[in-house]
Amino acid sequence: xxxxxxxxxxxxxxxxxxxxxxxxxxxxxxxxxxxxxxxxxxxxxxxxxxxxxxxxxxxxxxxxxxxxxxxxxxxxxxxxxxxxxxxxxxxxxxxxxxxxxxxxxxxxxxxxxxxxxxxxxxxxxxxxxxxxxxxxxxxxxxxxxxxxxxxxxxxxxxxxxxxxxxxxxxxxxxxxxxxxxxxxxxxxxxxxxxxxxxxxxxxxxxxx
Numbered sequence: 001x002x003x004x005x006x007x008x009x010x011x012x013x014x015x016x017x018x019x020x021x022x023x024x025x026x027x028x029x030x031x032x033x034x035x036x037x038x039x040x041x042x043x044x045x046x047x048x049x050x051x052x053x054x055x056x057x058x059x060x061x062x063x064x065x066x067x068x069x070x071x072x073x074x075x076x077x078x079x080x081x082x083x084x085x086x087x088x089x090x091x092x093x094x095x096x097x098x099x100x101x102x103x104x105x106x107x108x109x110x111x112x113x114x115x116x117x118x119x120x121x122x123x124x125x126x127x128x129x130x131x132x133x134x135x136x137x138x139x140x141x142x143x144x145x146x147x148x149x150x151x152x153x154x155x156x157x158x159x160x161x162x163x164x165x166x167x168x169x170x171x172x173x174x175x176x177x178x179x180x181x182x183x184x185x186x187x188x189x190x191x192x193x194x195x196x197x198x199x200x201x202x203x204x205x206x207x208x
Contacts, residue, residue, distance in 0.1 A: 004071045035050070121192060127172075
């Protein structure tokens with residue numbers, strides 16, 4: 001059994017590898033700007049589905065072989081002040097966002113789509129986690145943004161990198177905030193007729 005991650009995110013790849021998975025990475029190339037933001041949960045799961053479907057369609061043109069191939073697409077956004085926030089476009093935007101977020105709470109949503117390529121079946125869902133941001137100083141914000149990290153991540157923060165200094169509390173699944181919810185992926189596997197022991201037995205999870 002083969003797992004393909006339809007994402008260029010090194011953080012997502014690291015979470016899956018730490019959990020014993022050994023995915024192949026194929027970047028979808030989906031233009032995220034072509035999807036109009038609306039309801040936040042619908043928005044992020046739509047992007048996850050488009051990414052997974054784009055990669056699955058590409059794989060359908062390859063020789064099937066003996067492997068059962070699963071494609072996982074994910075997309076994360078931060079819901080804050082009633083608006084959807086992805087990656088900030090500029091350092092100035094990141095600074096302004098952090099000055100609004102400090103000392104307050106946002107919700108990180110990650111849409112997930114898991115596709116069984118040969119069967120043509122898919123399962124989708126959204127994981128949501130509340131994040132309480134530290135009441136950081138202007139100097140701390142400026143220094144953090146100057147590292148460049150906030151420009152490359154949804155919501156302009158991480159918990160597994162430099163941004164971990166500036167998050168006071170996580171309510172919910174912490175792997176979701178990193179970019180892929182392991183508990184949710186387990187449930188999506190179940191909807192496709194799989195479970196973790198089956199994955200171990202069929203090679204989706206690499207040997208220790």
